[in-house]
Amino acid sequence: MTTTTALTQEAVLDGPPAPPPPRRRMPPARIVAQVLLYLLLIVIAVIYIFPFLVQVATSFKTDTEATSDPVSLIPSTITFAAYERLFTRSDFPLWFANSAVVTVLVTLGRVFFVSLAGYALARLRFRGRGVVFAMVVAVMAVPSVVLLIPKFLVLNQLGLYNSYAGMIIPLLVDAAGVFIMKNFFESIPPSVEEQARIDGAGTFRIFWSIVLPMARPALVTIVILSFQGSWNELSHFIVSTQSPELTTLTKGVAGLASGQLSQGNQYPLKLAAAAIMTIPVAVMFFIFQKRIMNTTEGAVKG
Amino acid sequence: MTTTASAPRRGGSSAGIRRGEGLAGWLFTLPIIVILGLFLFIPVLMALWVSFSDWSGRGSPLSSNVSFVGGENYAAITSGGGLAERNFGIALRNNAWYVLLVVPLQTALSLFLAVLVNRAVLRGRGFFRTAFYFPSVTSSVAITVLWLFLFSTTGVINEALSWIGINGPNWFNDPRGILHIALGAGGGSGPEALTSSGFLGITWWEWLAGPSVALTALIFMAVFTTSGTFMLLFLAALQNIGVELNEAAMMDGANAWQRFWLITLPQLRPTLFTVLTLGLIGCWQVFDQIYTGTQGAPGKTTITPAYLSYTSAFTDQQWGIGAAISFILFLIIIVFTIFQRWALRERAVSRRRRRPYQQAVAAAEARKVGAS
Numbered sequence: 001m002t003t004t005t006a007l008t009q010e011a012v013l014d015g016p017p018a019p020p021p022p023r024r025r026m027p028p029a030r031i032v033a034q035v036l037l038y039l040l041l042i043v044i045a046v047i048y049i050f051p052f053l054v055q056v057a058t059s060f061k062t063d064t065e066a067t068s069d070p071v072s073l074i075p076s077t078i079t080f081a082a083y084e085r086l087f088t089r090s091d092f093p094l095w096f097a098n099s100a101v102v103t104v105l106v107t108l109g110r111v112f113f114v115s116l117a118g119y120a121l122a123r124l125r126f127r128g129r130g131v132v133f134a135m136v137v138a139v140m141a142v143p144s145v146v147l148l149i150p151k152f153l154v155l156n157q158l159g160l161y162n163s164y165a166g167m168i169i170p171l172l173v174d175a176a177g178v179f180i181m182k183n184f185f186e187s188i189p190p191s192v193e194e195q196a197r198i199d200g201a202g203t204f205r206i207f208w209s210i211v212l213p214m215a216r217p218a219l220v221t222i223v224i225l226s227f228q229g230s231w232n233e234l235s236h237f238i239v240s241t242q243s244p245e246l247t248t249l250t251k252g253v254a255g256l257a258s259g260q261l262s263q264g265n266q267y268p269l270k271l272a273a274a275a276i277m278t279i280p281v282a283v284m285f286f287i288f289q290k291r292i293m294n295t296t297e298g299a300v301k302g
Numbered sequence: 303m304t305t306t307a308s309a310p311r312r313g314g315s316s317a318g319i320r321r322g323e324g325l326a327g328w329l330f331t332l333p334i335i336v337i338l339g340l341f342l343f344i345p346v347l348m349a350l351w352v353s354f355s356d357w358s359g360r361g362s363p364l365s366s367n368v369s370f371v372g373g374e375n376y377a378a379i380t381s382g383g384g385l386a387e388r389n390f391g392i393a394l395r396n397n398a399w400y401v402l403l404v405v406p407l408q409t410a411l412s413l414f415l416a417v418l419v420n421r422a423v424l425r426g427r428g429f430f431r432t433a434f435y436f437p438s439v440t441s442s443v444a445i446t447v448l449w450l451f452l453f454s455t456t457g458v459i460n461e462a463l464s465w466i467g468i469n470g471p472n473w474f475n476d477p478r479g480i481l482h483i484a485l486g487a488g489g490g491s492g493p494e495a496l497t498s499s500g501f502l503g504i505t506w507w508e509w510l511a512g513p514s515v516a517l518t519a520l521i522f523m524a525v526f527t528t529s530g531t532f533m534l535l536f537l538a539a540l541q542n543i544g545v546e547l548n549e550a551a552m553m554d555g556a557n558a559w560q561r562f563w564l565i566t567l568p569q570l571r572p573t574l575f576t577v578l579t580l581g582l583i584g585c586w587q588v589f590d591q592i593y594t595g596t597q598g599a600p601g602k603t604t605i606t607p608a609y610l611s612y613t614s615a616f617t618d619q620q621w622g623i624g625a626a627i628s629f630i631l632f633l634i635i636i637v638f639t640i641f642q643r644w645a646l647r648e649r650a651v652s653r654r655r656r657r658p659y660q661q662a663v664a665a666a667e668a669r670k671v672g673a674s
Contacts, residue, residue, distance in 0.1 A: 038425075041418060045433040050524075052436070055448050056459055067456045077580045117334040125508070126327030132335065139338050145587040145608040146628040149615045150345030153352065157362060158340075170341035173503040203326035232441035234590045239616075250443045254594040257447045267451050274444040285439045288431065292439075 005242075052278075059083070059272035066267040082272035091244060092273060095252035099231060102167055102248060106230040109172040111222050115215060117173075118181025119207050123190065133182070146200040147237060152239040166240045167248075171230055175221050184218035185211065217291070224288050228281055249277045327512040328539025353625035363621070369464050375622035379630070383503060386614075386623055391502030393610040393627075397586060399513040400606070404524045405581040412577065413570075414528040416536030417562075431537075435530035442590035445527055450474065450595055473519045476599030480518055514603030520591055528584070532577045536586035539573035540566075572646065586635050607631045 026034070053073055058066050059082050061075040069076075086092040120126070121133050149152070151170060152161070160166035192214075196206050213217070234250040247255075253273045285292060337547075348363065352630030356371045357363040379390040419430050437445065452458045453473040513521060543566065550593035551561050567574075589608040592598060598605040598613070607627055609657050615624025 011520050037418070041424075041426075041430050044415070044488070045420075045430055048433045048437060051337040051452060051458075051526075054452070058451065058620075066451075067454075070451070070454075070458045071461050097596060109435065113333040113337075116330045117378070119420060120327045120330035124323045124327035124330065126324040129327060132331050135338065136334070139342055141636060141643075142342060143583065143587050143632070143635045145589045146632040146635070147342070147345060147367075148589075149352070149621065149628055150349035150623050151341060152616075153348045153363060154341060157348070157364070169337065173337040174339070174398075180332060203323065203330075207330075228439060234443055238593070248439060250590075253447060254443050254590075257450060257594050265454070267454075270447050271451060274447040278440045279442050281439050282436075282440070285436070291647075292435070292508075297623055 042056040053276050059266050059268050059275050063266060065267060066271075067265065079268075081267040085269055086272055086276070091247065091252060092276075094245070095249045096276070098246060099249040100215055100280075101164070102171075103227060103230045103280075105168050106171045107223055107226040108176060109168070110174055113173055114177035115212060115219065116207070116221055117178045118183075119185050119211060120295045121178065121182045122185035123193070123211075124203065136175045136178045140179065148235055148239050151236065154290050155240050161240065162242050162246060164246070165191075167237060167246065170240070171233065171236060174226065174229070177225065178219060181215070181218055184215055187215055187281045220288060220291055224284065224292060227284055249273075253277060256290055308567045315372075330653050347495050350629065351363065352621050353629050355622055357621050358620050359615075359619045371622070373586075374665050375626040376630075378623055380502065386620070387612055388503035388613075389602070389605065390627060391504040392508075393607045394502065395504065395509050395511075396513065396517060396603060397606045400517060400521060400524070400588060401585040402581060402658045403513065403518075403521050404528075404592070405524045405578060407521075408528045408581055409574070409577050410531060412532035413574070415529060415533045415564075416455055416540060416571060419533070420537055421541045427466050433532055437527045437529035440527075442527070443594050445523060446591050446594040449519065449523045471515050473601050474514035474596060476605045477607075479513030479603075481510060483515075514600065516596060516600055520588075520595070520604060522608055523591065524585070524588075528581070532581070535573055535577055536570065543569050564638045575645060576642070579638055579645075582638045583635055583642070585639075586631060607634075 054071070057073045057075060058070065058289075061069075061077050061079070062077060062079055062081070065076060117132075117136075121129060121136070154163045155166045155170070158166075160169070188211075192210060193206050196210050201210075232250065234254060237246075237248045237251045241251075253270070256270055258271055312629035327423040352363050353359065353375055354372065355363060356374075357367050357368045361367075378384060378386045415434050419427055419434070421427065424430070436550055438509065444552060454460075455472050455475075457468075457473075459473070492505075492510075496510065497505045507548065547569075548561055548565050551565050556564065585606055588606045592604055592606055592609040593612070596604040598609060608631060611624045611627035614626075614627060615622045618624075
């Protein structure tokens with residue numbers, strides 16, 4: 001598939017007007033086109049990557065150098081002051097721990113609940129299934145920013161405000177995830193399950209030990225989305241917590257950015273914090289890079 | 303599904319085997335029903351009530367001393383000439399400009415990137431895709447912190463601009479609208495015809511200011527962080543396009559540019575539409591960047607409805623007004639969503655193609671594209 005498409009694209013982009021060129025030697029015009037293409041790609045790539053390099057470089061600079069020479073990628077004097085300050089004289093480690101706890105629990109919970117529901121909606125026949133699925137689809141349309149006030153109201157009413165439970169439980173379910181899992185389960189043949197059912201296995205048994213192991217590619221998609229989503233989540237934590245002990249990385253660093261804890265710009269400190277909080281998602285990204293870059297195929301075919 | 307469980311003989315009838323499925327179905331979906339109900343449906347209903355009430359934030363909004371005030375909160379933000387109306391008008395103006403610029407830019411850029419990297423004979427294809435996609439995975443908070451630095455007065459952007467002799471603006475402290483600047487009006491007053499009347503508490507002249515310089519920096523950021531996600535959507539679609547048509551057109555002597563516009567682009571139409579509407583939906587949800595970066599400053603030019611609903615409720619304790627704003631925002635977003643779903647249902651995409659495609663869309667939605 002890739003080859004054919006690539007051919008199309010190649011043709012679309014820089015094929016010369018009329019008949020296809022001879023295989024071996026490229027006409028000069030084509031070589032020029034190729035060079036220009038790579039040049040363009042490299043320039044864009046630099047624009048995309050440079051900000052992150054600057055971020056890391058600046059976190060090792062002194063405050064004065066960060067302002068006087070923002071561009072250079074090698075600090076004239078390398079200092080670990082920003083990191084030292086973050087880890088020994090701020091709540092940063094606590095924020096990190098809170099984010100880690102929430103992210104791990106949310107991801108585990110989501111993978112389980114979402115695949116459970118996706119399986120039921122794809123395979124089990126029960127009265128009201130259509131209604132439940134319609135609800136899931138409807139919920140996918142509700143934008144999270146309009147839920148800021150509503151979520152606070154309910155968490156407050158339930159006495160979950162300012163607690164780990166209030167931070168975690170509302171994030172445990174993700175309608176888009178249910179949708180993805182349902183689609184996946186529908187794409188695998190039901191014959192294996194039928195056999196197990198005939199052998200007398202219960203529904204949960206079938207789900208847990210037969211279907212779920214087959215669903216690994218889709219589960220990985222869910223893990224990536226949940227991990228990324230909950231690690232990067234900000235608005236929910238703003239409306240569900242207040243106390244400093246429950247501050248997550250996003251909330252804490254957002255506070256840093258708007259000037260708490262600091263006089264002056266303190267760019268190295270802020271950028272160090274931002275860099276560290278990017279590391280977990282970056283690691284995740286590089287581990288599952290292949291799958292992420294192939295969203296469609298990965299999620300369906302595996 | 304109530305099955306009269308006849309004794310299963312030799313493997314049994316499927317009805318017998320499927321006994322208990324009804325119960326299992328409900329048990330399996332119970333967790334999502336409870337959580338979605340508790341943290342989505344009930345909250346929305348409660349907020350709807352608050353938007354019609356005079357609740358001040360003390361005690362429970364359901365207690366007896368909170369009373370129904372009809373459309374008072376909605377009236378306060380849409381008419382009446384008060385500060386609430388003016389703030390809402392400003393927030394809508396800001397976000398409308400944001401949408402107007404971000405959506406076309408991110409769509410064009412992501413399509414461009416997808417076409418560039420969708421080639422087998424490209425050295426470093428993986429590297430380029432990774433580079434373009436990476437900003438999409440980082441958190442909006444981290445990116446905003448980085449952006450505050452890049453676009454600070456002494457930051458990288460202004461340094462780079464100075465190399466080509468341009469004296470860069472004071473980005474995040476500059477409230478001037480870029481259209482006003484282009485017209486040479488700066489913060490000054492406009493023509494009488496535009497300043498004498500207006501809509502939602504701000505004059506037409508103010509509506510036409512364009513995004514402020516500060517908001518423009520955030521617009522660049524949105525394009526930077528979302529282009530990767532949408533690039534993947536376009537890539538998925540490009541890989542579904544057959545080569546036959548293109549080859550036929552090549553035989554007929556169509557050049558590359560013509561083939562792109564006449565063959566490739568029409569086939570990308572459903573995806574183009576998805577990206578446009580996902581962008582529209584996402585762009586109305588700007589919150590994190592404002593909360594982290596500008597808090598609405600300078601001169602309220604980076605206030606968005608989402609951020610305004612938050613500050614109205616949590617900072618100013620005007621819960622009714624905050625809830626009313628979020629419902630109007632909800633309405634705006636839901637209109638685009640319904641439109642998108644309706645239009646995509648009409649499109650004749652083959653089932654085989656549709657599923658991976660929906661999958662990619664669901665994944666994109668789950669990533670909250672545009673919002674971060």
